[in-house]
Amino acid sequence: MGNLYPDEKGATTVKNCREVDKEVRKVLIENNIKGKTTTNNHIYLPVSRGGQGMKFIEVEAEIHMVKKGVYIRSHPEMQEAHESYIQLQGSGWRNPLSDHDFVSTKYGCPDVEYTQTKITKNCKTMKKHIEKPFYEQLEKEWIMNMHYGRIFVKEQPNIELPAYTSPLMDSWRFSLLHSAAEEQVHGLVAILGRRKNCRRGCSQSETAYHVSSACIQDAYNTRHDYVVHWVLKSLLSGLNAPEDIQLQFGKATLSVDFFGMRRVEIRAGTEILTEKRIHHNTPDTYLHLYDPEEIIILEISVAHLQNYRLQEKIKKVRYSVNGSAHIDHTNVDEACRDLNLMGELRSTYRCPVHLGVFVVGCFGEIVTTEEHKNIRKILIKIGINNLKMRILINRSSYSVAVSTSNIILKHLCVVNSISTVIFCCILSKRTQKNDNLFIMQ
Structure with missing residues (x-):
């Protein structure tokens, strides 16, 4: 120049x-x-x-x-x-x-x-x-x-966004996720004095934060199951499971017992029966390994970045501190020690029991917290090497980011669908009065 x-x-x-x-x-x-x-x-x-x-x-x-x-x-x-x-x-x-x-x-x-x-x-x-x-x-x-x-x-330098660097990420999803993170999605108002209640009837302000992580939707379960699916795939691969054990994409339930490098029992999506009944007894993934014997409980969660560490704390308290009462964000800080799944499993099987919590941000964020480091150690110890761990993180981040963009688009389409139905009803009444108008339309 x-x-x-x-x-x-x-x-x-x-x-x-x-x-x-x-x-x-x-x-x-x-x-x-x-x-x-x-x-x-x-x-x-x-x-x-x-x-x-x-x-x-x-x-x-x-x-x-x-x-x-x-x-x-x-x-x-x-x-x-x-x-x-x-x-x-x-x-x-x-x-x-x-x-x-x-x-x-x-x-x-x-x-x-x-x-x-x-x-x-x-x-x-x-x-x-x-x-x-x-x-x-x-x-x-x-x-x-x-x-x-x-x-x-505030989370830097311990935060990464693998989904955004994926070659599969579409530019329009990329833009939508950034706009949603900044509360700048057209149709989801976050301005004081101009807020409106959620169109799904949950009486909360309809913001991008609410739609992506706090609304009552079945789609959240599907998003969560994608992460569980990738965790199960990594476990089967890292533990040398037989090739005949196949896991359909998106499926988050599994019950298998096989011999790989060691005998392994994996159960996902089912209750764990204990001598004393407890409330939180359905972990996302339960592993029972033999020679030497140990039990690993893996909990998966998808949360907004501002609730990332809170969600880790909730999962940890549910399974290692107090599993008798229902623990959520309202009482997690007040929970006292009581019966919990890890304690019951230790007393029953007389072997080490480990808990791993894997949280993914709803826009694909991965934060290297102490819990994240802990679950990495657990998975690497049982045979999932660093490469497979990186693949697991990348796939989980991408699946969550895509699911979140779909949830936002689906939510925004609700009003359009309702408007279309109302328009068709009005149009049908008008056409009954005027046949010529009906032909034109």
């Missing part, structure tokens, strides 16, 4: 890049990759930081200006060109060296040693120094404007 427009200042070129960024955002909106009300900060943040990972042309141009200056000043074959650029710079003409100095001064980049052996290192240092304040500013604005942004940034 400096060679093409030597008569304009570097600041003017940067400004022109900023205008191109505006045009790019318009294209994103036209192609449903960005919602009209979705924040711009969200677009340019990397996927690992909760954004869409779009490159900001203005910043990328500045990075390339600095890299070109580093190369010219460092490479021996560029010495002749370097001297010519110095003469141009002294005469007030714009050139790659003046662009380098302009950007370095703007961001306060550190002084580096311009040698051939350090070209790559210096370019990385300069790039990092330019990107860091840019991303920090984006996050700061995101936190100020969006509640979801505050929660996401």
Whole structure:
């Protein structure tokens, strides 16, 4: 750019890049990759930081200006060109060296040693120094404007979004999930004074948070079962189950007893009978392993990011602290120790009993909490290696993200379906009065 427009200042070129960024955002909106009300900060943040990972042309141009200056000043074959650029710079003409100095001064980049052996290192240092304040500013604005942004940034760097980097993820789902996370879905109002009750009759405010994680819907069970299904598939694969044991996609119930590397009994979706009856006795997955004997209980949950750790606590209290009473978010902090499934299994089988809790965010988030680390240790110990664990996490994240987008779309279609029915009823009454109108319609 400096060679093409030597008569304009570097600041003017940067400004022109900023205008191109505006045009790019318009294209994103036209192609449903960005919602009209979705924040711009969200677009340019990397996927690992909760954004869409779009490159900001203005910043990328500045990075390339600095890299070109580093190369010219460092490479021996560029010495002749370097001297010519110095003469141009002294005469007030714009050139790659003046662009380098302009950007370095703007961001306060550190002084580096311009040698051939350090070209790559210096370019990385300069790039990092330019990107860091840019991303920090984006996050700061995101936190100020969006509640979801505050929660996401608080969980960093222990949070990831495998679903968003999946090659199977559609761009329109990607945009819808980001809009829902920021409460910017058209038709789901989260503005004070303009809220309305949920159209499904659950008397709660109809927001994206409510629809994606708190409404009374059967679709939540299906979403949950997808994660259980992938956990069961990983267990069968990691424990060398016979090939004749097949698990239909989406199925979350299983009852098998087989010999792989060791004898294994797996039961999913069924009650675990104990000597004393307890309320919470139906874990998502129950494993009984022999030689040596041990029992593993795996609990799966899908929750909004703001309830992620709360859901882990609820599951842990239900099966390891108090299984007699019904435990939920209203009384989990007040639960006292009582009969629980883990204690009953220990007293019955006289062997170690482990509990693993696997929670997936409703938009596909995976947070590396202590419970997440614990279930990784449990699964790796029984034969699920790191590669299979990564596949399990990626598949679970993607399935949940897709299911959530389907739930939101299905919820929004309720009003459209009702409106269509009402319109057809009115139309039929009018057609009974006028045959000609009926023919036209």
